[in-house]
Amino acid sequence: SADGNFEVTYKSNCVLYSSSEVNWIPPAIYHSSCSIDVKYFPFDQQKCQMKFGSWTHKGTSLKYSFDKDRDKLDLVDYLKSGSWDIIDCPGKIVPFTDETTGDQKEQIIFEFVLRRKTLFYTVNLIIPCVLISFVTSCVFALPAHGGQKITLCISVLFALVVFLLLVSKILPPSLTIPLIAKYLLFTFLMNVIAIFATVVIINRNWITPSTQEMPYWVRVVFLRELPKYLLMARPDYQRRWRGPTNPEHNIIQRIPDTQHIGVASSDDDDEVFELSAGHSPRPQRNRQDDRQGQHTVGGAMGMSERSRDQGELGPGVKPFEMTPELRNTLESVKFIYQHLKQEQEYVLV
Secondary structure (H helix, E strand, O other), X not given: OOOOOOOXXXXXXXXXXXXXXXXXXXXXXXXXXXXXXXXXXOOOEEEEEEEEOOOOXXXXXXXXXXXXXXXXXXXXXOOOOOOEEEEEOEEEEXXXXXXXXXXXXXXXXXXXXXXXXXXXXXXXXXXXXXXXXXXXXXXXXXXXXXXXXXXXXXXXXXXXXXXXXXXXXXXXXXXOOOXXXXXXXXXXXXXXXXXXXXXXXXXXXXXXXXXXXXXXXXXXXXXXXXXXXXXXXXXXXXHXXXXXXXXXXXXXXXXXXXXXXXXXXXXXXXXEEXXXXXXXXXXXXXXXXXXXXXHOOOOOOOHHHHHHHHHHHOOOOOOOEOOHHHHHHHHHHHHHHHHHHHHHHHHHO
């Protein structure tokens, strides 16, 4: 025995038959080891051999034969294991040559075919790993502005790390890598790629036309070509950004001419609000060398034009002079309205 401490538990009696046969069954426990292949863990099947022979008898002084030609082990008294099932255990008598003495000897080899029980590993390992991989793909279904995409990706990543550690503790050291470990590693890499893709998606989601200009190839691929294959209706962006054609939709239906309307400005303030070059209203200091120009903008209007404006403004409304401050204020209000409206349309799209 490979155990090294072979001792029978008790001395049993020998049964002597009339044919000069002696039946002696020593109740002993044999220990053996074998190499296994865990490539298809937990659906693997292993083969282990146990060899029985004599170390003292030489040559043909000891012959082996099976009782009643039964070349298999009797599993009647076998106690079932919680991890393995014995599928088959055939035996055979094999002659061999002793390398040390050169004598011809015989030995009995029993081959045990073992199959691992898969229910425990299927419920506790296989199904959770498959579900976690599906959760990784569901990350892309979450809205980008929600903020839970990165959190879910990292949670799935931690779960995969836990399962990798669990598999490494269950499996014995082997020369082959099991397929489930490769699957977990592949899912781990896919989750890392999903994290990088999510970062890019969130970054692109919070980019607006006012912060960054869309590349030309993105506009061509995603706005012109891809909707054709996805059967999606493209919005008429030219009509959207052209502005409303009906004057009733404008917050300022009519901005009078500065030559027809004017208001006297205050002498205390010499700053005027204008539209900057970046298309955003901002205070810009403009020193007026001629203050009288602020009082007399449109002062050269004729009497016929005054009567026409009186009719347009309505009865009882007198025309008044408008200074550059008031004109720039109205332009700024109009700009803010159009900007907010375009931003709202962008969010809806």
